[in-house]
Amino acid sequence: MEQQNFNTIVTEFVLVGLTQNRKLQYFLFVVFFIVYMTTWVGNFTIIVAVITDHQLHTPMYFLLANLAFLDVSDSSVNARKVLSGLLFQCNIISFNECLLQMFFFHFIGAAMTFCLVMMAVDRYVAIYKPLQYLTIMNRGVCVGLGSLAWLGGFAHSFVQIELILQLPFCGPNVLDNFYCDVPQIIKLACTDTYLIELLMVFNSGLLLIIVFIFLLTSNTVILVKIRTHVMEGKHKSLATCGTQITVVSLIFIPGIFIYVRPFRKFPMEKLVSVLYTLITPMLNPMIYTLRNAEMKKSIRRLIRRMLLPGRKREA
Secondary structure (H helix, E strand, O other): OHHHHHOOOOOEEEEOOOOOOHHHHHHHHHHHHHHHHHHHHHHHHHHHHHHHOHHHOOHHHHHHHHHHHHHHHHHHHHHHHHHHHHHHOOOEEEHHHHHHHHHHHHHHHHHHHHHHHHHHHHHHHHHHOOOOHHHHOOHHHHHHHHHHHHHHHHHHHHHHHHHHHOOOOOOOOEEOOOOOOHHHHHHOOOOOOHHHHHHHHHHHHHHHHHHHHHHHHHHHHHHHHHHHOOOOOHHHHHHHHHHHHHHHHHHHHHHHHHHOOOOOOOOOHHHHHHHHHHHHHHHHHHHHHHOOHHHHHHHHHHHHHHHOOOOOOOO
């Protein structure tokens, strides 16, 4: 009987979703649709502002625009499937589509993680080497750092998918989630997954912990430097570091909750997944724009140019 089961190859998965209550599904669709549109508008506004405003053509805003693009991409990987599932009850996903969803989700998520590391490096150089800042963080270095973030994300996700492809799937095929992710997929494998789980925790969980500690430490070091030595632009630098710590906490704490622990079901798992996949990409642009005076001024100039194209650009 066991041999017959192994000959049955899973070709699709059934997503349980967030709820089976039809009225609640419609309500969640409206909420998540607003969240998704807000994510697009907020992050796209940051990208356009950085591209069109010459005053923002600096390394910090180049990396911020890269992070905004990653936020939009990260949200788009899962949001469309979630929205279609809530509205049309489309809860079937093919095996290949599931793998692609996981690949891009971890690819973009890891690239975002490394991008935050690059932003911390940028702030460190700006505070500790202010006179050499533009020389050190030149265009070539910024492009190289951005490329490394994307390459690191690709390598991380490639390893994840390669490990999953080694597993046999012969049923059941019901995923207790609203999107495909590694912890739920591994539970459906028709073999002992203890070693694979350890490798996944090492690849995702340990990476998140190390980067989280590095970012908290680096921002703490920068804050100490600002408070004790830096006088000019002190308020601006403190706001930037505060923003970084807030964004880092929003991204890493839910991620650590999901990927560091053994792959067992927890009551709050879906709620944390909603925060991690849908809410955080919407909050990031709000946090950066509300805490950054230059970005707020640039967005106001952008809106004026859009509404009053014939008027002379504000100085």
